[in-house]
Amino acid sequence: MTRRLIASPAPWxxxxxxxxxxxxxxxxxxxxxxxxxxxxxxxxxxxxxNLMGGYAKQLSLxxxxxxxxxxxxxxxxxxxxxxxxxxGIVAGGMVxxxxxxxxxxxxxxxxxxxxxxxxxxxxxxxxxxFLKFRDFAWGAxxxxxxNLGDAPLMMQFDSxxxxxxxxxxxxxxxxxxxxxxxxxxxxxxxxxxxxxEDAAEAIGVDTLRIKRQIYLIxxxxxxxxxTFYVQYIYFIDPNVxxxxxxxxxxxxxxxxxxxxxxxxxxxxxxxxxxxxxxxQSWLGSGHGGVQLTVYSLILMAVILWRPAGLxxxxxxxxxxxxxxxxxxxxxxxxxx
Amino acid sequence: MLATLAQAVINGLxxxxxYALVSIxxxxxxxxxKIVNFAQGEFVMIGMYISFFxxxxxxxxxxxxLLISMPVLFVIGVLLQHFLIRRVLALGDMPQIxxxxxxxxxxxxxxxxxxxxxxxxxxxAYSEAAIHIGALYLSVAKLIAFAVAMALSGVLxxxxxxxDLGKAMRAAAQxxxxxxxxxxxxxRVFCVAVGxxxxxxxxxxxxxxxxxxxxxxxxxxxxxxxxVAVVLGTLGNVTGALxxxxxxxxxxxxxxxxxxxxSGLIVVFVxxxxxxxxxxxxxxxxxxx
Numbered sequence: 334m335t336r337r338l339i340a341s342p343a344p345w346x347x348x349x350x351x352x353x354x355x356x357x358x359x360x361x362x363x364x365x366x367x368x369x370x371x372x373x374x375x376x377x378x379x380x381x382x383n384l385m386g387g388y389a390k391q392l393s394l395x396x397x398x399x400x401x402x403x404x405x406x407x408x409x410x411x412x413x414x415x416x417x418x419x420x421g422i423v424a425g426g427m428v429x430x431x432x433x434x435x436x437x438x439x440x441x442x443x444x445x446x447x448x449x450x451x452x453x454x455x456x457x458x459x460x461x462x463f464l465k466f467r468d469f470a471w472g473a474x475x476x477x478x479x480n481l482g483d484a485p486l487m488m489q490f491d492s493x494x495x496x497x498x499x500x501x502x503x504x505x506x507x508x509x510x511x512x513x514x515x516x517x518x519x520x521x522x523x524x525x526x527x528x529x530e531d532a533a534e535a536i537g538v539d540t541l542r543i544k545r546q547i548y549l550i551x552x553x554x555x556x557x558x559x560t561f562y563v564q565y566i567y568f569i570d571p572n573v574x575x576x577x578x579x580x581x582x583x584x585x586x587x588x589x590x591x592x593x594x595x596x597x598x599x600x601x602x603x604x605x606x607x608x609x610x611x612x613q614s615w616l617g618s619g620h621g622g623v624q625l626t627v628y629s630l631i632l633m634a635v636i637l638w639r640p641a642g643l644x645x646x647x648x649x650x651x652x653x654x655x656x657x658x659x660x661x662x663x664x665x666x667x668x669x
Numbered sequence: 670m671l672a673t674l675a676q677a678v679i680n681g682l683x684x685x686x687x688y689a690l691v692s693i694x695x696x697x698x699x700x701x702x703k704i705v706n707f708a709q710g711e712f713v714m715i716g717m718y719i720s721f722f723x724x725x726x727x728x729x730x731x732x733x734x735l736l737i738s739m740p741v742l743f744v745i746g747v748l749l750q751h752f753l754i755r756r757v758l759a760l761g762d763m764p765q766i767x768x769x770x771x772x773x774x775x776x777x778x779x780x781x782x783x784x785x786x787x788x789x790x791x792x793x794a795y796s797e798a799a800i801h802i803g804a805l806y807l808s809v810a811k812l813i814a815f816a817v818a819m820a821l822s823g824v825l826x827x828x829x830x831x832x833d834l835g836k837a838m839r840a841a842a843q844x845x846x847x848x849x850x851x852x853x854x855x856x857r858v859f860c861v862a863v864g865x866x867x868x869x870x871x872x873x874x875x876x877x878x879x880x881x882x883x884x885x886x887x888x889x890x891x892x893x894x895x896x897v898a899v900v901l902g903t904l905g906n907v908t909g910a911l912x913x914x915x916x917x918x919x920x921x922x923x924x925x926x927x928x929x930x931x932s933g934l935i936v937v938f939v940x941x942x943x944x945x946x947x948x949x950x951x952x953x954x955x956x957x958x
Contacts, residue, residue: 392766439945445762446705447904450896451945457893458938581774588767622781622885629774636764636771637756 350505357497364614366493370565372606373500374558375582379590379598380507381554382583384514385547387593390527392445395452396555396583398436398459399429401574403556404563405463405470408478411487413469418488422560429556433548441544444530453580460575475570478563488564496565503561504599507554511595514550523547527593555583585628589635591642600643605631672804677926678919683811685918686818690873692895692902692910693822694866700842700905701862704754707769709895710888711776712742712867716874717883718784724791724878731791731878732813735871742871746864754863755856773888780885788882796879814876821872822911825865829907838862842905893934894921897941903951913952 357366378400386392406428407421416424440451464473483491490496514520522543525533534540563569582605590601608631609624616623639645691709698706719738723729729737753772757764798809829835840848841858849855873891874883881887895910898917902909917937924936944951 390762392763394770439942442945446707446766447900449766450705450900451941453893454897454938454941458935458942461932461935461938584767588763592763621786622778625774626778626782629771629778632767632771633753633775636768637753640760640764 353501357494363493366497368606368610370493370497370500372602373497373504374562374565375586375606376599376602377500377504377507378555378558378579378583379586379602380504380511381551381558383587383593383598384511384523384554385551386584387587387597388514388520388523388527389544389547390593391441391544391548392449392584393440393452393551394449394580394584395436395454395456396551397575397577397579398432398452398456399552399555400559400562400579401456401459401463401571402429402432403559404569404574405559406556407560408476408563408569409469411478412476417486418560418564419486422488422557425556425560426553429552429559430549433552434545437545437548441541453577456575456577456580460571463571463575471570473571475568475573478567478569480567488560496561500561503557508595508599510550510554514547515595519543519546524593585632587642589631589642591644594642594644597642597644600647604643673926674923676805677922679805679807680811681919681922682915683808683815683918684922685915686815687873687877688891688894688898688918689822689911689914690818690869690876691891692898692914693825693907694869695892695895696899696902696905696907696910697825697862697866697869699899700907701838702750702754702758702859703845704758704765704769705896706863706866707766707892708773708776708888709866709870710890710892711773711780712745712870712888713874713877713891714776714780714883714885714888715745716742716871717878717881717887718780718789718874719871720875720878721789721791721883724793730793731875732817734878735817735875738871738875739868743864743868746867747860749867750860750863751856755859773892777885777888784883784885786884786886788884790882791878793879808880810879814880817876818873821869825869825907828865834858834861894918894937897937897944900941901944901952906951909951 357369360366360369378396382393382396403422403425406425407418410416410421410424411418436452436455440448440455443451463470466472481487481489483489485495488499514523522533522538525536525538526540526543530540559574563574566573586601586605587598588601589605590599591597605628608627612623612627635642691713694712695706695709698704698709716738719741720729720731720734723734723737724731749772753768757768793810795809795813800807800809800812827835829839837848837853838858838861840851841853841855841862845855848858877883894914894917898913899910901916902911902913917940920936920940921933925933928936
């Protein structure tokens with residue numbers, strides 16, 4: 334693993350945090366702020382996916398299920414019962430955790446590609462069900478969220494800056510949780526499961542239990558992103574909340590950046606979203622297909638030439654320029 | 670009521686024949702090369718567009734264009750194995766899954782850029798024709814598609830059981846290492862397996878064209894069906910995939926008939942999840958991963 338890369342990175346993390354905190358104050362373009370918010374949000378979703386898909390190598394393609402459950406839970410509580418999304422966001426996380434138990438029980442029987450397919454199916458089933466729930470979840474038309482103006486207690490803000498800092502806080506929390514897990518016994522168990530499930534089982538790791546636990550955490554975090562997203566765009570329907578693109582992008586940013594590493598999802602999101610924003614400002618938004626064409630080419634290139642992700646390039650470069658005492662970092666193989 | 674039921678079952682069986690071509694392709698690649706091809710549906714899409722353009726530009730009947738779409742896709746399959754899949758065979762699950770997954774995304778979105786999202790259809794003399802048997806109504810186009818699909822499945826079965834190359838393929842599927850020791854060239858077998866599998870997807874595309882619209886995302890429906898059929902039919906089992914596909918077609922059709930027009934997919938996914946819960950190794954037992 335790339336633990337050594339971040340063995341003494343405190344100054345770098347501090348610098349990064351300072352940049353992240355000051356960036357929106359220096360740049361006033363609403364388009365740019367919007368891009369930054371997307372970057373933070375998708376990096377956060379990627380971090381949540383990475384706990385499960387990166388460390389334990391349970392390659393889920395159905396994380397939209399939890400994104401959607403989070404989004405719907407807080408929205409239903411808000412519109413039907415007038416409950417603040419601050420409570421709704423936690424409730425959404427709880428619902429996602431509950432849902433992850435039966436879904437996990439079904440999907441964990443399968444490995445590799447068939448786990449991925451089963452998770453796709455669960456997210457699709459939820460989307461199809463919410464298309465049918467016309468009475469309490471507005472069916473296919475979806476609904477707009479009431480615009481309460483500047484209502485911080487209801488997680489609604491006039492200024493995009495507030496959303497930016499909220500997304501930044503989510504990402505920071507996700508990274509902190511990953512950092513703690515990486516260092517705990519749980520992190521080692523997860524990596525053992527990811528490397529070789531049978532071998533982990535043989536040396537006494539309760540693989541089913543550890544997978545269930547990390548799925549709970551991953552589902553909870555993904556649901557928080559769902560609530561944040563609908564509060565940000567003021568609209569929800571099953572195609573937005575359970576969009577297959579959410580599941581894809583969660584996996585994509587982690588793989589491109591560096592699967593099973595703390596910073597991988599962040600690096601991947603910055604690259605992909607920056608590419609996407611550049612393409613959009615260059616071609617305009619009317620070219621459906623360009624963004625995903627480029628994403629898929631990047632993904633294929635990474636898989637064929639850099640299965641450890643872009644973070645591998647950074648570690649290699651770091652090792653080359655690092656003093657001799659740090660050169661052993663290069664010996665640690667980065668496995669994808 | 671009985672007539673409605675019979676009609677739904679027949680409609681399901683007919684479309685199940687097409688699902689069978691796609692799922693046999695998926696299960697063949699999985700059995701021999703041990704890769705799940707997430708892009709299989711996109712090759713159905715390519716088959717459809719080949720037939721569409723041949724019909725549109727040169728007035729070639731979609732059924733005749735089968736003779737072009739199948740060889741073209743066979744070649745694409747050989748190239749796919751040789752230049753892409755081969756490179757991830759020694760790697761773990763992540764590269765193996767996401768390589769074909771990325772390919773699926775790529776083909777869909779290139780399709781979107783080249784052909785737009787518009788539905789393309791081909792009208793043939795038999796597109797609207799139907800045979801009436803009592804109260805039952807049989808679409809001629811679907812009947813032909815079903816018959817050709819079953820014939821192709823039969824040819825594949827003969828190929829796998831009666832030719833040396835087919836036997837080599839089954840041997841490689843059972844135990845790659847022993848097959849290599851017996852002098853089987855695995856790379857050649859893999860190329861043929863992926864080629865044949867894509868040719869079947871191309872055939873499915875051409876057969877669909879007289880009664881089904883082509884659009885860039887069309888493959889998604891078929892690949893999801895195929896995945897469910899392949900799990901139900903036990904991974905890597907060609908006959909299992911065929912039977913399961915016909916069952917899925919019937920289940921979908923019954924769902925649409927009796928639960929609601931948009932319920933076909935729910936029935937299919939519920940079948941998948943129920944299979945995973947009750948019998949994860951598929952209906953036809955045997956081995957799974």
